[in-house]
Amino acid sequence: MNARRIAIVAKKELFGLSSEKTIVFAILLQVFIAMFSSFLMVGLTAMYDPEAIEGYSTITYGVGYAGADSALIDEFEKRDDLVLHRMDLDVALVALRDRAVAAVVYVPDTPPDAEEPVTVTLYLIHNDLQSSVINVKVKEALQGYEKELREVRADRMTSFPVRLNFPESGSGENFFEFVYGLLIPLLALLPAIVSAALIIDLITEEYQRQTLETLISTPVTFAEMVWGKIAACEVLVPIQAGVWFLLLGANGIAVDNAAAILLHVSVGGLFLILLGALVALYYRERTSAQFIFSTALVVVFLLVMAVPYNPLNLMVRLAVDTAGPVHWLILALVAGATAVLGWITTVYARRIGEAAPPVR
Amino acid sequence: MSLATSIRTIAVWEINRSMTTMGRNILPLAAGLLILLVLVTVFAAQSGVHMQDGMYRIGIDDPDVARIVAPDSRFAAYLDSGPALWENRFAYDIVIMNGEVYAADTDKGRAALKTLERDYETYVSYVAAGEPDLFAAYPLWIDLQYIKSEIDFLATQSGQQVGAPAGARVPPTPSGPVEAVTLPPSAMPVSEDDLREHLEIGGGHPLKRYTGIISGDSAMDRLRTPSELSAPLPFDAIVLVFVFIFPLYFTSQFFMMSVMNERVGRAGEALLSTPIRASAIVVGKALPYFTIMLLIVAAITLFAGAPLTILLPLIPVILFFLANALIIGMAARSFKELSFVSIFFSTLATSYLFFPTVFANTHIISIISPLTLVVLEIQGDGFTAMEFVYSTALFFATSIILFYVGTVNFREERLFSEKPLASRLMDFISGGISRSHPHLSLSLLAAFTIPFVFMVQMMTLILFFNIPMPLSLVLLTVSAAFIEEFAKSIGLYAVARERPGFLTVRNLLLGAAAIGLGFLIGEKLLLFVTLAQITESIFGSVLFLSLQVLWMPLLLHIAGVLITGGFLLLWGRRAYGPGLVVASVVHSLYNLHFLSGALL
Numbered sequence: 007m008n009a010r011r012i013a014i015v016a017k018k019e020l021f022g023l024s025s026e027k028t029i030v031f032a033i034l035l036q037v038f039i040a041m042f043s044s045f046l047m048v049g050l051t052a053m054y055d056p057e058a059i060e061g062y063s064t065i066t067y068g069v070g071y072a073g074a075d076s077a078l079i080d081e082f083e084k085r086d087d088l089v090l091h092r093m094d095l096d097v098a099l100v101a102l103r104d105r106a107v108a109a110v111v112y113v114p115d116t117p118p119d120a121e122e123p124v125t126v127t128l129y130l131i132h133n134d135l136q137s138s139v140i141n142v143k144v145k146e147a148l149q150g151y152e153k154e155l156r157e158v159r160a161d162r163m164t165s166f167p168v169r170l171n172f173p174e175s176g177s178g179e180n181f182f183e184f185v186y187g188l189l190i191p192l193l194a195l196l197p198a199i200v201s202a203a204l205i206i207d208l209i210t211e212e213y214q215r216q217t218l219e220t221l222i223s224t225p226v227t228f229a230e231m232v233w234g235k236i237a238a239c240e241v242l243v244p245i246q247a248g249v250w251f252l253l254l255g256a257n258g259i260a261v262d263n264a265a266a267i268l269l270h271v272s273v274g275g276l277f278l279i280l281l282g283a284l285v286a287l288y289y290r291e292r293t294s295a296q297f298i299f300s301t302a303l304v305v306v307f308l309l310v311m312a313v314p315y316n317p318l319n320l321m322v323r324l325a326v327d328t329a330g331p332v333h334w335l336i337l338a339l340v341a342g343a344t345a346v347l348g349w350i351t352t353v354y355a356r357r358i359g360e361a362a363p364p365v366r
Numbered sequence: 367m368s369l370a371t372s373i374r375t376i377a378v379w380e381i382n383r384s385m386t387t388m389g390r391n392i393l394p395l396a397a398g399l400l401i402l403l404v405l406v407t408v409f410a411a412q413s414g415v416h417m418q419d420g421m422y423r424i425g426i427d428d429p430d431v432a433r434i435v436a437p438d439s440r441f442a443a444y445l446d447s448g449p450a451l452w453e454n455r456f457a458y459d460i461v462i463m464n465g466e467v468y469a470a471d472t473d474k475g476r477a478a479l480k481t482l483e484r485d486y487e488t489y490v491s492y493v494a495a496g497e498p499d500l501f502a503a504y505p506l507w508i509d510l511q512y513i514k515s516e517i518d519f520l521a522t523q524s525g526q527q528v529g530a531p532a533g534a535r536v537p538p539t540p541s542g543p544v545e546a547v548t549l550p551p552s553a554m555p556v557s558e559d560d561l562r563e564h565l566e567i568g569g570g571h572p573l574k575r576y577t578g579i580i581s582g583d584s585a586m587d588r589l590r591t592p593s594e595l596s597a598p599l600p601f602d603a604i605v606l607v608f609v610f611i612f613p614l615y616f617t618s619q620f621f622m623m624s625v626m627n628e629r630v631g632r633a634g635e636a637l638l639s640t641p642i643r644a645s646a647i648v649v650g651k652a653l654p655y656f657t658i659m660l661l662i663v664a665a666i667t668l669f670a671g672a673p674l675t676i677l678l679p680l681i682p683v684i685l686f687f688l689a690n691a692l693i694i695g696m697a698a699r700s701f702k703e704l705s706f707v708s709i710f711f712s713t714l715a716t717s718y719l720f721f722p723t724v725f726a727n728t729h730i731i732s733i734i735s736p737l738t739l740v741v742l743e744i745q746g747d748g749f750t751a752m753e754f755v756y757s758t759a760l761f762f763a764t765s766i767i768l769f770y771v772g773t774v775n776f777r778e779e780r781l782f783s784e785k786p787l788a789s790r791l792m793d794f795i796s797g798g799i800s801r802s803h804p805h806l807s808l809s810l811l812a813a814f815t816i817p818f819v820f821m822v823q824m825m826t827l828i829l830f831f832n833i834p835m836p837l838s839l840v841l842l843t844v845s846a847a848f849i850e851e852f853a854k855s856i857g858l859y860a861v862a863r864e865r866p867g868f869l870t871v872r873n874l875l876l877g878a879a880a881i882g883l884g885f886l887i888g889e890k891l892l893l894f895v896t897l898a899q900i901t902e903s904i905f906g907s908v909l910f911l912s913l914q915v916l917w918m919p920l921l922l923h924i925a926g927v928l929i930t931g932g933f934l935l936l937w938g939r940r941a942y943g944p945g946l947v948v949a950s951v952v953h954s955l956y957n958l959h960f961l962s963g964a965l966l
Binding site for chain 2: 022035095118121122125128131145148152156162168169182210215293296297302312318328
């Protein structure tokens, strides 16, 4: 194995990537996925619930109230974002269908201290984003009513929960968990997956286009060629992930311990790339290799996610700065597994290289 | 040989070949991986997902309180004495002392507090569920009923938000006739034991909701306690995307690879030298994959117990995936290009299918995605023939055109050339332009681009229609103009590239007139068939402004091509980009002028 020759092969592959501009598509793809997931979480919620961003209520929703008087009316009056309209149920339902009110509640005349429960009927618009927002608001009013009913019936209870007093928390959704618990590991990982898919294409292409003989006729050995390709793919991983973190930083999302996360991503990425390389060397044909690899990828990810202290979890912990020194231990373990895989790849590639037909 | 027999020959050959190249090698490993997958899934189901473990640090002075947060792995809990906690309070996101909760004044602290509040709710309900008198602990039950309502597409016209009805303070008066409804019964329809069981299992389990999408719900599922009223994310479509679209995408990959394999090392040369027509080859190769995809979807449908009519809107989707696979397989230069281009376009296509479905039941625009029809059909609402045409016409049209382009170019000199992606696509386009009647071809080409233009414009419409009003209109106008100018000039550019001598002043004038006319005809034809509902809204008038008077848009279309063509003629191919920008600006100004006239 000669490092200089590996570098030459790697350079050639990187040059090929940049001349084909495929990497542009890869990056566009990642941007699109990030946009897509953020749109789902942040965009849709924000669109329909301005409070999610602003933190204070500007919009009031009308709620139709039908049926008997109850303490629920007081609960609604405590809120300034819900306005109660007393109306008949049939009229209220037509108004709901017209979207003149956002929800309708019907309260039966069950007395608060009755044996049986109070069954309130809540009408919402089916499968609608607005219903999700109104649901949260009505839920809080109903919980207040439930608390009141529980107090009325308290003498029938036998056990009581530990009491906790919560400080007044601002209303509105908080996207911290989504950004740090999902988006950041996703963005860190996408480059690794892209690179792993890339190595399969690079290796199977040599086989299917029968360009191997030309390559082997140069002083570069087969194993060096494989490692050159692996190096080219691996280089892309931390670069892309690093750019993501810079972009996140520019958007005001600070990622702690970025360097440590990049280390984890690089090692994990190398593991996936080696896995892809082995599959590609075995099948030498793109369709089969990609099929097997993508199935294997699902297995690996399910397994990794199910284990506590997995690298993805460590990335989350590192990003929010709650990871202890234990992450170095996990990094060492993953690096060890990667080294074993690397050794297998080298041995396998050497064997293939020796079995290859002599240069004509 | 007749066309049908040759198609059959090719299809049989395709099946045999893919079985022999792939089947034997892959099956053992695939079976092993499948078993592993099942094992890992079982393991993951037991162990849970450990993605967000230990995100928050919480300091607690009471072991009883610590037990509340113990089930939530997002919290790393530290037990310590009160004074020690207070001293190190900045190391924690939340500190609980003497039953008082203190949260750090950071985003993280607030997020931790929200999570803790939810955990506390769960804990309180857990305690209450053990009560002997269930209706003392759970005195309030909510019967959730959903009402269907579709808002008019014109709702956004006045710039109001879709979310909140205006003037909520004023009691509403019903617009239509009021039907009498029977009042819901006040008695609990379900027995106490069932309710207790429901509480113990946790009726609000997120997965349950997704299995319920297809299977429907009972009276028990509608009954909840107030704390179980979780906001339902109206994203049934996500599940449908996973269930239906991913298998389709995956299978189309095999077709793409089969096309690509014909080109690798000129393997398809033998096939091309046979007297079989290119159309028979393309259809014959696609047929097995089409059948497999249809079978997969049918199997999923039967398995889920959904009506088989949902296959109808999925057929154009299958065709669309196959058509794209054909073109990408024919155009990609290398495997890596194939991978990235195909993943990129399938993501785009999936989002085109997915975004509108979010507004199913809400908004008429959702019908532009065939998946919405699937949602409607599963809900039991069904769809009309008109809606079917409306949502699938673009898919059928684009698929047919793409298949046509693929067939025309399924020739040796196109398949085996080593040019970059963009210029190969240009070759495909110029391949469709006849040498003897270039202007007629240009005109037809312009008409054929219309379905693609509409598709892309629909995409921008979906992306922009929730942005506040003036901005969304401007964005929409500019992007619509750019897309149209690009589509109109692409043919001219392709010809100018292939035959530099073609672009004379006379030919430019003639070509521009032909393209303008073709574009207009195509636009009108498709609009009348399908998009009447959208064109009536303000957004429609932005996209399809050019329909009111005929000669004005014709002149506009011709002028746009003339500008781009003029740039090409004067400064060569490098000026294509600037020419396109200038033409789009002119086009946008025209649209904005008319629009502001219409708005004032």
